[in-house]
Amino acid sequence: MSEDQTIEAPEVEETEDAYSLGRKAVAQILYAVDLEDRDQLVELMDPLHPADIADLLEQINAFDRMRLIKLYDKEFDGDILSELDESIREEVIGILSPEVLAEAVRELDSDDVVDLLEDLEEQQQEAILDVLEDSDRVAVQQSLTYPEYSAGRLMQREVVMAPEHWNVGEAIDYLRNTDDLPEQFYHIVLVDPRLRPVGNVTLGKLMASRREVLLKSLVEDTFHVIPVLQYEGDVAYAFNQYHLISAPVVDENERLVGVITIDDAMAVLDEEHEEDVLRLAGVDSESSLSDRVAETTKRRFPWLFVNLITAVLASLVIAQFEAAIAQVVALAVLMPIVASMGGNAGTQSLTVAVRALATKDLTGSNVWRVIRREVLVGLINGLAFAVIMGIVGYVWFGSTALGGVIAAAMVINLVVAGLAGTGIPIVLEKLGIDPALASGAFVTTVTDVVGFFAFLGLAVVVLL
Amino acid sequence: MSEDQTIEAPEVEETEDAYSLGRKAVAQILYAVDLEDRDQLVELMDPLHPADIADLLEQINAFDRMRLIKLYDKEFDGDILSELDESIREEVIGILSPEVLAEAVRELDSDDVVDLLEDLEEQQQEAILDVLEDSDRVAVQQSLTYPEYSAGRLMQREVVMAPEHWNVGEAIDYLRNTDDLPEQFYHIVLVDPRLRPVGNVTLGKLMASRREVLLKSLVEDTFHVIPVLQYEGDVAYAFNQYHLISAPVVDENERLVGVITIDDAMAVLDEEHEEDVLRLAGVDSESSLSDRVAETTKRRFPWLFVNLITAVLASLVIAQFEAAIAQVVALAVLMPIVASMGGNAGTQSLTVAVRALATKDLTGSNVWRVIRREVLVGLINGLAFAVIMGIVGYVWFGSTALGGVIAAAMVINLVVAGLAGTGIPIVLEKLGIDPALASGAFVTTVTDVVGFFAFLGLAVVVLL
Known part of the structure; x- marks a missing residue:
């Protein structure tokens, strides 16, 4: 966001310890x-x-x-x-x-x-x-x-409801004569005779209206009903997307069974985000800072093991070029640079794609445009770093050919990084696998293998 | 979370396209x-x-x-x-x-x-x-x-307030006779004669109480006042931590100037998370899926450039051992494995630490315990992977010494990864630098440099 140059403003207080216990x-x-x-x-x-x-x-x-x-x-x-x-x-x-x-x-x-x-x-x-x-x-x-992670587990069963034909006066009298209203409620849910929710009226609107006004005429513009078996992550998404404060929950017959309020949705949103961040880094999303050493070690091991296999895979590629490396040791010095740049560029594309999938911003209608963009970005940044590394390679080892080889490998690997970083999470999502969980290992495997193969392969062709 | 074996439940519906436009x-x-x-x-x-x-x-x-x-x-x-x-x-x-x-x-x-x-x-x-x-x-x-990202920018100025000495009847009459109530409000804020907020009464409580009851006796248990210059991320944290629905905002004289509602806090929480995820992956946190190629390329470049410098740094370490690599080419084949494992373990520790700092779960009182835990986890997983890689190294290249070298380097690098992954973000936070933004580059630099140096250095001592 741009600063507002037009306005002189005091500084925002970013009090690091605003809420942490001293x-x-x-x-x-x-x-x-x-x-x-x-x-x-x-x-x-x-x-x-x-x-x-x-x-x-x-x-x-x-x-x-x-x-x-x-x-x-x-x-x-x-x-x-x-x-x-x-x-x-x-x-x-x-x-x-x-x-x-x-x-x-x-x-x-x-x-x-x-x-x-x-x-x-x-x-x-x-x-x-x-x-x-x-x-x-x-x-x-x-x-x-109700199953874990469903709307049914999130909802409160105490709902304040009113028949759709009531007026404000009837609703207020009802509320004032009811002993066991829930601790917190923000809406009256209007229901039809079959107990299906048809609209929400806020308490504020109720307060501000004359007694003879029909509740039906006061309902909120945005009315969103949640199926009781809906996944809690989708519930949180709906609250965030449509700015809901509370929403009625219905069973398979569309009858009102409960209500979910925004504070519970906010907690779910928070957990979902936490899981995404941790999974992207290969940390079990259920681990916590209070876990003990043994627990933590066990939770971290599987991802490191997957990474070991991908690293060995990349080493197998290098092993194919042992003869070349023995002849030109500079190859061993430079090859990690190509792999590392590809890994980082791939992780950038990957993270953007995983987030966009999670927020439903990456859909059928823009998937090809996003892939094309990431590949083009890889190509342009690849060319930029090709020039830089070409020069570095030449200055360092005094060989134009070596500079050319690393430059070409850089372009190839960054294009592949853009393609793999976007394509792999999209494919995993299509297959019903959480892209945050598995994409990282696949993408870095691709960029490592392609990086080493392109650099060492080109070196064999050009230098030897 | 564990499954509930005791209860047979229907399946939660994880409708992928629940809310995305078809x-x-x-x-x-x-x-x-x-x-x-x-x-x-x-x-x-x-x-x-x-x-x-x-x-x-x-x-x-x-x-x-x-x-x-x-x-x-x-x-x-x-x-x-x-x-x-x-x-x-x-x-x-x-x-x-x-x-x-x-x-x-x-x-x-x-x-x-x-x-x-x-x-x-x-x-x-x-x-x-x-x-x-x-x-x-x-x-x-x-x-x-008010400055950008401050509570002042987030708040609504329309507040429904009442003197602290009013009773329910007075409040209801006031609400019913006021024409311009805000569209959405959930509380009446009680204020003292100097306009300082002293408590919140929910509309539900107001509805449920007799007219002569004093508002003061109905205030919510949790009452939280927000300074107008507070950073919006801290505001969102308070809403999430204390389950607030709305909170009064006060100026430097503690006078009421506005109110923030949970839907705005939820949107901020969402943005903050998004920024954290993207920053951890080295993506400019203000980039978006709708950015064009040129914009995206420019935004991605700086992080890749930082990474190039760290990669070159690691290469300089390798270059010190050119003679050793020329003699034993297997070193070039195996060295990326040690660096890669360190990088991944470091990223795991780093992500956990960055998240814990963001959620204020990592504080002065547990910082040493967390660092010790991460180092121990690194040590144990390091030993496990040392055994695995020692065997792989021996089987692959038929050299016990080479197996021993990679095993020892693995232990060293995973311990360093735990230390750097936790210590670097903590130090950056102390220095007032966003740990999500900068830690990644530092941590992988450390694990690359230490990984290559430990492996190649030990190889020179043991093998040559």
């Missing part, structure tokens, strides 16, 4: 734990939001965590459990006494309990289900019948 | 443009959300875009402009006739106009400011006095 605050809390000073601990923790307490627990080590939780005891809030990273949630639940756990879980909304339960082992699941009240347990168990 | 729909629209059939075009476009129309315009080529917009003419909605990618927004504004542009912009909320204006050139900015009504123009110009 090192000092953490030290004070751990000191209270050391002294087993419960009053002091409770006083220090009291102003913290459950999300910040969860972050704190994730950042300290397992021993401190155990001591802190035991000392904090009955103050432990259910929301802390909801906010905790999955990787240490089981550990924390194991530390809590049964009474504290029961109390903590009973405070939670049913959709938060679902979120908590789905990652636990069966035994812990049952322990938690047992402490719930009957009505809550039924709600939680019904939610668990 | 190829067929695009073809129909372009066919109508070809025939210059305006009625048909309007009929086809009518059911589309402005966000989808913006996506469509981004996906077709510039010529079709121009013809479509000219044919669509007066139907062109202001919201389409808001949703358009910046890279083609100027182009589209240039195509619209002055009357259509004026009409489109007048429909927009003032915060959307600000969003539109900030990326335009001065001339286009003035053209748009000119068509606004006086009151809107003042509001837009005031917003533009």
